[in-house]
Amino acid sequence: MNDYEIVKNARSEKRLTSVDYIKLLVKDFAEFHGDRLFGDDRAIVAGIGKIGDIPVTVIGIEKGKDTNDRILHNFGSAMPEGYRKALRLMKQAEKFDRPVVCFVDTAGAYPGIDAEERGQGRAIADCLFEMSNLKTPVLSLVIGEGGSGGALALCHGDEIWMEEDAYFSVVSPESCANILWKNVEKADVAAKALCLTAPKLYELGLIDRIFSADKKKLKNEIVNCLQNLMELSKEELVDRRYEKFRKVGY
Amino acid sequence: MELKSLFLKVNNELENTENRRVSRKITCKKCGKQVSVSKIRKNFFICPECGHYFPVRARRRILMLTDKRSFVEMDRDLESKNILSFPEYEEKILAAKEKSRENEGVICGTATIGGSKVCIFAMDGNFMMGSMGAVVGEKITRLFEYATKESLPVIGVTVSGGARMQEGMVSLMQMSKVSAAVKRHDSKGNLYIVLLTNPTTGGVDASFAMLGDITLAEPGARVGFAGPRVIEKTLNQKLPEGFQKAERVLECGFIDEIVKRPEQKDYIDRLLKLHGM
Ligand SMILES: [Zn+2]
Numbered sequence: 001m002n003d004y005e006i007v008k009n010a011r012s013e014k015r016l017t018s019v020d021y022i023k024l025l026v027k028d029f030a031e032f033h034g035d036r037l038f039g040d041d042r043a044i045v046a047g048i049g050k051i052g053d054i055p056v057t058v059i060g061i062e063k064g065k066d067t068n069d070r071i072l073h074n075f076g077s078a079m080p081e082g083y084r085k086a087l088r089l090m091k092q093a094e095k096f097d098r099p100v101v102c103f104v105d106t107a108g109a110y111p112g113i114d115a116e117e118r119g120q121g122r123a124i125a126d127c128l129f130e131m132s133n134l135k136t137p138v139l140s141l142v143i144g145e146g147g148s149g150g151a152l153a154l155c156h157g158d159e160i161w162m163e164e165d166a167y168f169s170v171v172s173p174e175s176c177a178n179i180l181w182k183n184v185e186k187a188d189v190a191a192k193a194l195c196l197t198a199p200k201l202y203e204l205g206l207i208d209r210i211f212s213a214d215k216k217k218l219k220n221e222i223v224n225c226l227q228n229l230m231e232l233s234k235e236e237l238v239d240r241r242y243e244k245f246r247k248v249g250y
Numbered sequence: 251m252e253l254k255s256l257f258l259k260v261n262n263e264l265e266n267t268e269n270r271r272v273s274r275k276i277t278c279k280k281c282g283k284q285v286s287v288s289k290i291r292k293n294f295f296i297c298p299e300c301g302h303y304f305p306v307r308a309r310r311r312i313l314m315l316t317d318k319r320s321f322v323e324m325d326r327d328l329e330s331k332n333i334l335s336f337p338e339y340e341e342k343i344l345a346a347k348e349k350s351r352e353n354e355g356v357i358c359g360t361a362t363i364g365g366s367k368v369c370i371f372a373m374d375g376n377f378m379m380g381s382m383g384a385v386v387g388e389k390i391t392r393l394f395e396y397a398t399k400e401s402l403p404v405i406g407v408t409v410s411g412g413a414r415m416q417e418g419m420v421s422l423m424q425m426s427k428v429s430a431a432v433k434r435h436d437s438k439g440n441l442y443i444v445l446l447t448n449p450t451t452g453g454v455d456a457s458f459a460m461l462g463d464i465t466l467a468e469p470g471a472r473v474g475f476a477g478p479r480v481i482e483k484t485l486n487q488k489l490p491e492g493f494q495k496a497e498r499v500l501e502c503g504f505i506d507e508i509v510k511r512p513e514q515k516d517y518i519d520r521l522l523k524l525h526g527m
Contacts, residue, residue, distance in 0.1 A: 109456075109475065109476075111475075111476030111477075111480045111481045111484050112476075112481060112484065112485060113481065113485065113489065113490070113493065115475075115476070116474050116475060116476060116481070116493070116494060117498075117502045118502070119460075119502065119503070119504050120456070120474075120475040120476065121455035121456040121459070121460050121473075121474065121475035121504075122456075122460040122504055124456035124457075124475070125425075125429060125455075125456050125457050125458070125459075125460040125461050126460075126461075128425060128426050128429035128430070128457060129429045129430075129432065129433050129436075129461055130433075132426070132429060132430035132433045133430075133433050133434075133437065148413075148422065148453075149413075149422070149425065149452070149453055149456045149475070152422055152423070152425060152426065153456075155426075156426050156429075156430075168419055169418065169419065169422075170413050170414075170415055170417075170418050170419055170421055170422040170453075171413075171415050175480075176415050179415070180338075180415070189337070193334065193336050193337055193418075194334070194336075194415070194418045194419075195334045195418045195419065196418065196419070201419055204333075204419070204420070206419050206420070206423060241430075242430055242434070245423065245426045245427045245430050246391070246427060246430070246431075248384070248387075248420060248423045248424065248426070248427050249333070249383075249384025249385075249387060249388060249417070249420045249421075249423070249424060249427070250384060250388050
C-alpha cells in the first residue's frame with residue numbers, strides 16, 4: 001500500500017474498532033456514561049475493566065459497526081462532552097491509581113455549530129493540559145485513524161503506539177491538497193508529504209511502538225508497558241511525560 | 251482567496267509607510283472609504299470612519315501593550331527547518347519572512363506593563379497566517395518555562411490559522427508541548443492572560459489560546475476550532491450570523507471580556523495590579 005492507500009484503508013469499515021479491542025483485551029468491562037456537565041457522547045466509549053490482572057480505565061473513540069450503530073456513535077467524531085467524559089474518567093483513574101488505556105480512531109473532532117458553541121477547542125485543550133499532569137500511567141493506541149486535534153486530545157500519554165496500518169496526521173490528505181494546491185486529486189502527494197504512517201512517525205521519534213492486532217501479543221505488550229510505568233514514582237512519571245513532548249521538533 | 255490577499259496587502263501597505271512621512275490613503279475593506287494611513291496608525295489601527303479593526307503585526311502589538319522601551323526579545327534567532335522535506339515549504343518560509351520581516355510567526359520576550367514585569371508573546375498573522383510549527387511551539391514553550399522559573403505572569407496575544415501543515419505531526423504535537431508548559435506555569439500559581447485576536451482557530455484555539463486564567467478578546471475576532479467552510483460542508487447549511495465571533499463566544503461562556511484596542515493596555519495593567527503585581 002502507498003501512503004494514501006494506508007489512509008483509505010484506515011478508514012475502512014472492515015477494520016477493528018475500539019469496541020473490538022475492548023472485547024479482545026479487557027476483562028469485566030463496565031461502561032460508564034456522561035460528562036456530568038451536559039450529556040453523554042457515544043462517540044467515546046469509556047469505562048473500567050482489567051487487562052491481564054491490572055485494573056484499568058479504558059477510553060475509546062468508537063466509529064460503530066452497521067449504519068445505525070455508526071449514527072449512534074456519530075461516526076467516531078466526538079463532541080466536547082465526549083472529551084469531557086474522557087477527562088472525567090481519567091481524573092477518576094488518577095484517584096484510584098488505575099492506569100489509563102486510550103484507543104484512538106477518529107477522522108477528527110466533530111465540526112458542528114453545537115460542538116463549537118459548547119467549546120470544542122477548550123475541551124481538547126483541557127485534555128492536553130490535564131493529561132500532562134495526570135499522576136497515573138497513560139497509554140494511547142492509535143488503532144485506525146489519527147485525525148488531527150480530535151485524536152491528539154487522547155494521545156498525551158506516557159507512550160503512543162500505532163497499529164501497523166494506522167495513520168496519524170495534522171490534516172487529512174484531501175484537505176491538505178485542497179488548501180495547498182486547490183486540487184483534491186493530489187491527496188496522494190499530500191499523504192506522502194505529511195509523513196503520516198506508523199513507520200515514518202516511528203522514525204521521526206513521535207511514536208513509541210508499532211503493533212499488530214495480534215490479541216495475545218498485544219495484551220502482553222500492554223501489560224508489560226503498564227507494569228513498567230507503574231513502577232515509576234508519580235513525579236518521575238509526570239516528568240518523563242513532560243520530557244517526551246518537550247523534545248518534539250527540537 | 252482573493253479577499254484574503256487583499257486583506258494582507260492592506261496591512262502591509264499600512265506597515266510599510268512606517269518610517270516615511272507620506273500622507274497616503276488606503277481603502278478600508280469594510281466601509282470602502284478612503285482613509286489616511288497616518289490616521290489609522292494613530293488610531294490603534296482602527297478605521298476612524300467605521301471602527302474596523304485592521305490586523306496588527308506582532309512587534310507593534312507588543313509596543314501597544316507594554317511600557318515604552320521595556321521589551322527585551324528572547325529567542326529571536328530560532329528559524330524553521332523543513333523537517334519533513336515538504337514540497338515548496340522553504341519558498342513559503344522565505345516569502346513569509348519577507349512579508350512579515352520576522353524570522354517566525356511569534357515574538358516572545360519580557361517587558362513591563364505599568365511597571366510590572368511580565369513575559370509576553372504575540373503571534374504574527376503575516377507569517378504563514380500565524381500557523382504553529384516547531385519554532386512557534388518551541389518559542390512559546392521556552393517563554394512559559396522561563397516565566398515559571400522566574401514566577402512571572404504571561405501575557406499572550408494569539409492570531410493563528412492553526413497547526414502548520416508543512417510540518418505534519420511535529421506541528422500538531424506542539425499543541426501538546428505548549429499545553430504541558432502552560433500546565434507547569436499554572437501549577438506554580440502563576441497568572442496567564444490571553445488576548446484572542448482575529449482569527450484564533452484550529453490547533454492554537456484547541457491548546458494555549460483556551461488555557462488562560464483570564465481570556466480576553468478583541469471585538470469581532472473570530473475564535474473557534476473548526477473552519478466555517480468545513481462546518482458548512484458537514485452540516486450542509488448556512489452558519490448563523492455572528493457564529494464564532496468573540497461576542498457570541500463570550501455568550502457561550504468561553505471569554506471573560508471583550509476589550510477594545512485603545513483600552514487593552516490599561517485593562518491588562520489593572521488585572522496585573524489586582525493580582526498584586
Ligand atoms: Zn472603515
